[in-house]
Amino acid sequence: MTRDTEIFDIIRRERERQTRGIELIASENYVSDQVLEAMGSVLTNKYAEGYPGKRYYGGCEVVDLSERLAQERLKQLYGAVWVNVQPHSGAQANMAVFMACLNAGDKFLGLNLSHGGHLSHGSPVNFSGLMFHALEYNVREEDGRVDYDQLEQVARTEHPKLIIAGASAYSREWDYERIRRVADEIGAIFMVDMAHPAGLIAAGLLKNPVKYAHIVTSTTHKTLRGPRGGVILMGEDFPNPWGKTTPKGEVKMMSAMLDSAVFPGTQGGPLEHVIAAKAVAFGEALQPSYVDYQKQVQLNAAVMAEAFVDKGYKIISGGTDNHCMLVDLRTKFPDLTGKIAEKALVAADITTNKNMVPFDSRSAFQTSGLRFGTPAITTRGLKEDMMPWIVNLIDRVLGNPEDEQNILKVRQEVNAEMVKYPLFAW
Ligand SMILES: Cc1ncc(COP(=O)(O)O)c(C=O)c1O
Known part of the structure; x- marks a missing residue:
């Protein structure tokens, strides 16, 4: 059978997408x-x-x-x-x-x-x-x-x-x-x-x-x-x-x-x-190294939540005990919806998802929140010292979500850094 180049090209593109960006979707990870x-x-x-x-x-x-x-x-x-x-x-x-x-x-x-x-x-x-x-x-x-x-x-x-x-x-x-x-x-x-x-x-x-x-x-x-x-x-x-x-x-x-x-x-x-x-x-x-990985997931999330708070964002419940956090955008950017924020961040190769916050004034399609998580970036090898860097990039995008030049600049910085964290052996 001839090779299905159409689908394998799509898979290659997805592998590239996963490799070049910062993955912050709380429910995702990279398997071995x-x-x-x-x-x-x-x-x-x-x-x-x-x-x-x-x-x-x-x-x-x-x-x-x-x-x-x-x-x-x-x-x-x-x-x-x-x-x-x-x-x-x-x-x-x-x-x-x-x-x-x-x-x-x-x-x-x-x-x-x-x-x-x-x-x-x-x-x-x-x-x-x-x-x-x-x-x-x-x-x-x-x-x-x-x-x-x-x-x-x-x-x-x-x-x-x-x-x-x-x-x-x-x-x-x-x-x-x-x-x-x-x-x-x-x-x-x-x-x-x-x-x-x-x-x-x-x-x-x-x-x-x-x-x-x-x-x-x-x-x-x-x-x-x-x-x-x-x-x-x-x-x-x-x-x-x-x-x-x-x-x-x-x-x-x-x-x-x-x-x-x-x-x-x-x-x-x-x-x-x-x-x-x-x-x-x-x-x-069941391996001992897994405990080190999960400790790093938790530490990365705690440091990330702190960095958001330092920049004036509201984290629901004020912080995190686990791997994820929910950011209420309304305190810092009252007019910015989760939908627009997600789109701007994705354009900068920072992947996250819009999420309703408790007692949200907006619908599930717009939302006032973003959900972030650290399992994937921790698998990738990022340590807690990189969390303020990530939050700073996010803040720069959210401050000017319509500014394409600004987004492009952030994306270049993301791509240049993530090359240093190889992902797949194949
Ligand atoms: C708490 C919880 N339960 C169940 C599910 C559903 O899992 P799946 O998407 O594999 O059906 C999810 C997925 O996000 C979840 O967050």
């Missing part, structure tokens, strides 16, 4: 060459519906080994008792939990999307909000932290069957103990979606939700630094069996219900090449 190699392997050819040892296809003995390895490494990483490594994405992992724990129309409680929550925690345009009755809690306006009083009050009056902690744009540690207490009080299942801080948690730098929640979900591609995908985990104390009866009338164990909710409930054949790449990433996360 081994993760890429496993993902691009012959394992993509294999159908393996079912689970290791119980497949619906022949010839699965080899992929069984890699899926088991992924499971064992993931258990070790978080001290989990049971895991499922098949969800194709974070949203798929969440969908499986909903399917296992709730019936259509049941109430559940999650963080308000415009206060940092995720689509799959109850947005009206997502399955979670369309098929189930979504209730929400907020962050407090005065300090940008989760309003646990409000969470408890909604839980006690509405009696949701499931309470979700976890967010897409929240820079603080969670009070899992407090949420677990109210969940126990009302008989709800407590789920933590640790997609964003999963890598910091694996490195022991933030509290491990597996110790507090009945069920934990995650993506594997953010701070964790694996291939795109999802996982589900459970710790020691999940009720087993849970007591929910299946359509056939049997009472099933929660682990079995979650397994069936992933396959055949919401997915078909697992992506065994991605599962092998997850195994590689979990193996990397």
